[in-house]
Amino acid sequence: MQFSKFWNSLPFVKPRNAPSKATFSESNALLAFGNLKDEISKHLHGPNQVDELGVIWDLIMQIIFGKPMDDSKFLMERLIQLMATKNSTDPEFVHFLERILITQLWTDITKPPTMLANYSYRSDDGSHYSRLERFIQLGKAGSHYSRFAPIKTPLSKLPDATQIFDNLMKRDENVFKEHPSGISATLFYLAIIITHDLFNSDHGDPTINKNSSYVDLSPLYGRNKAEQEKVRTGVLGRLKPDTFADSRILIQPPGVGALLILFSRNHNYIADYLFQNSEDGRFKDQNNDEQLFQTARLINCGYFLRIILYNYLRTIFCLERTQSTWILDPTKPYGKSFLFEPLPTGIGNQVSLEFNYIYRWHPAIAEDDEKWINEELKRVLKTDHPEDIDVETFKKRFGEWLRNLPADPSEWTFNNMKRDENGNFPNSDIANELIKGTEKIAGAFGANNIPLTLRVVEVLGIQSARAMGVCSLNDFRKALNLVPYKSFEEMTDNNKVLVDKLKNLYGDINNIELYPGLMVEKTKPANEVGSGGLALPFTISRAILSDATNLVRNDRFFTDDANLHNIAYWNWKNLERPDKIESLASGGILHQLILKHLPDCYPENSAFALYPFTIPTKTMSNLQERGDNLWTKIDFNKPNPK
Ligand code: HEM
Ligand SMILES: [Ca+2]
Incomplete structure (x- = not known):
């Protein structure tokens, strides 16, 4: 949730120096938070005051900073206890706490849902890539192109x-x-x-x-x-x-x-x-x-x-x-x-x-x-x-x-x-x-x-x-x-x-x-x-x-659905060459396909396999720019497969 939206949604906070309009500065935000903490503590009494403040504060921080919750601390349960006890004496405060809790619970689940249990493969025509029923045709073969820019100046x-x-x-x-x-x-x-x-x-x-x-x-x-x-x-x-x-x-x-x-x-x-x-x-x-x-x-x-x-x-x-x-x-x-x-x-x-x-x-x-x-x-x-x-x-x-x-x-x-x-x-x-x-x-x-x-x-x-x-x-x-x-x-x-x-x-x-x-x-x-x-x-x-x-x-098969189950636990290192070759590739992958599927056509350390996207003389000078000796380990000769 955007901080400014969250801030504006709080019912009773009137911080000193809080930004008056949409302008935002981090120092103002922190000042305002100091104020919020004071404000909350006024509603907490008795021997557990400090502890209770800690619980509420942790929850707020989790919502805002997206930190994972340590559920062994029973934060949620303690907040529920607090709300139950305060409900009759301080209903406005409880209303505020409920809001924080519901906000956290609501944002836990992505909306609209981004993963569905079916369609775990790419369709033949690009349909069903969007998981929303309304959008299953989005990007399907045979659709109209979308348009990116409106015409502002007519051409004449x-x-x-x-x-x-x-x-x-x-x-x-x-x-x-x-x-x-x-x-x-x-x-x-x-x-x-x-x-x-x-x-x-x-x-x-x-x-x-x-x-x-x-x-x-x-x-x-x-x-x-x-x-x-x-x-x-x-x-x-x-x-x-x-x-x-x-x-x-x-x-x-x-x-x-x-x-x-x-x-x-x-x-x-x-x-x-x-x-x-x-x-x-x-x-x-x-x-x-x-x-x-x-x-x-x-x-x-x-x-x-x-x-x-x-x-x-x-x-x-x-x-x-x-x-x-x-x-x-x-x-x-x-x-x-x-x-x-x-x-x-x-x-x-x-x-x-x-x-x-x-x-x-x-x-x-x-x-x-x-x-x-x-x-x-x-x-x-x-x-x-x-x-x-x-x-x-x-x-x-x-x-x-x-x-x-x-x-x-x-x-x-x-x-x-x-x-x-x-x-x-x-x-x-x-x-x-x-x-x-x-x-x-x-x-x-x-x-x-x-x-x-x-x-x-x-x-x-x-x-x-x-x-x-x-x-x-x-x-x-x-x-x-x-x-x-x-x-x-x-x-x-x-x-x-x-x-x-x-x-x-x-x-x-x-x-x-x-x-x-x-x-x-x-x-x-x-x-x-x-x-x-x-x-x-x-x-x-x-x-x-x-x-x-x-x-x-936006392609779910590269993101949400790129999970190990769908790819049958494929190991991406499967096509890797020995370390001494991989260390020459600056992280590149294409040589793995070249060397695997065109056996005996290239020396393993060939510039033509490791850096196919630049002409070899340029690859050499590019690598020399790096200031290490990588280039000396690479064979720049033209392979001659027969
Ligand atoms: C190297 C030789 C190339 C040839 C012989 C070639 C040939 C063609 C032809 C004949 C068309 C018209 C297709 C049609 O109207 O049906 C076309 C369109 C197009 N070309 Fe190339 N092209 C070449 C390189 C490239 C490169 C390097 C790119 C970009 C990476 C490129 C991108 C495109 C695109 C985006 C279209 C429009 C496609 C469409 O609207 O369907 N072409 N090209
Ligand atoms: Ca395609």
Whole structure:
């Protein structure tokens, strides 16, 4: 309970120096408390006075500071005795004590309830994540996007979307700008899995998100029952070999599919392990496909989250340059305390339109991947010039291509990789894509670094945003409680060329649309601990943290229901390597999947396994910054799996 609310609820306290209005200072609060204690003691008489005051005071402190109660002291019982004896002589005082007691009892139980006895697994389509009957659809696949920011300034006389792309966003030929913090393409392969988990806009109605609003590995497991059934074997909770559900991954650079296959293999490893080792014997029954599948999925999603927190976010914060293994963990419980309401967990989530645009990170595409995508798009869109295709033809041909894929995803392939007789891709093919991804430097954020071949995708994005009434960059900033930009100069860090272009296209700083604005605004300084890992555009760098916190904290399978029973007492150390390897990883987890599921492809101490999200030369210089000798224990050579 908030202190000020509690304070105002007290019936007779008129402290000296108490704050008169909503303003609050801790010293005033303490003074006021002194007064409260005096006031209470006036109502206590006889030999037990001091003792009784102690009982009441302990209870008040427990309510306010959320301290656990030592029930061996029988506080509750003694308070009841006190109330019973005083009721006839001092009813007002007893009324006050009752209020304290009832307040404590009432706040003990979370309202509305945050855990239910059923639905302990992730549903196939993201329904039933919120435990409130009214909200069981929240974030379900096929829902509308939510909207984050209201439109305060109507946008007017907007330039043609192609003009915006060509002037502000297009990567000029042979002018690839490298990422200033040495981030590798592999970091963005993970980012692509995250974004394809959260966003899947319906071409027919872009206000609809065909995916669930939860980080639940839907690229692997599918977005509904039909998709999920296609990737499952129906036996012992296993997935089909090296199979994933989201066909959109097939036109991504092959490293994205390779990374997703690590999670596919990880699922089967977990399911097999549970079947063979379940401590409480719950998987004894060989027909128990469903329970094994669901439990393995919960655990696999747990690995996904851990990799996001311990590898991805740490690299984004540029923490590898320090000896600290700190992570920002949005799942932490924060209970009742002095000044704060408990911070809810597991309440459900629905991603917004605006965040779909916040996460379009096409400037980061590596130079070599750009070439690859261009060839893919030529094939998929049946044209020699994907950059010139119009939006309607793009939707039509992309749709056709998706529909013509084999119905069974275990027959899909990418980058011409061949499955063996068991249906698996060769370890070395998967490893090589990840290794190449770590070798490739990503593109820098900021203006004019989006591959030309994605022109139609960008034009479609800008046009859809207009049709749906997405707000301006400044309105978005206001909604996030960031000061709006006052001038083009401020927004671009005085980049004259950009200022001129923006003036010509938009006229007024408040007229700049959200998405083009995000792609053009100034970026955070590179290589600085805090946010310099990704060196994102200012507004994006702030927004993704709010979004990530909500996504993770509001997912009950990462919080309230992430209990040991639901995951069959899985030991998270299961995939750990020997201590001497773990001590090289700065707390990272991803190497555990790489080394386990791609055996004999990497030396155990390879920078490519331990730090896949920065190019190896950069990993070396980052680690050297730490001031210890960790870097000397790491093998920076490119592995050569066969
Ligand atoms: C590396 C190569 C990439 C390719 C070939 C690619 C391709 C595409 C395509 C074709 C679309 C339009 C999809 C549609 O309208 O159906 C799209 C949208 C999108 N892309 Fe990318 N992209 C790439 C990288 C990235 C990266 C690195 C991110 C961010 C981490 C990203 C985030 C998004 C998002 C959020 C959308 C909107 C999705 C939706 O609304 O359904 N993409 N991308
Ligand atoms: Ca999802």
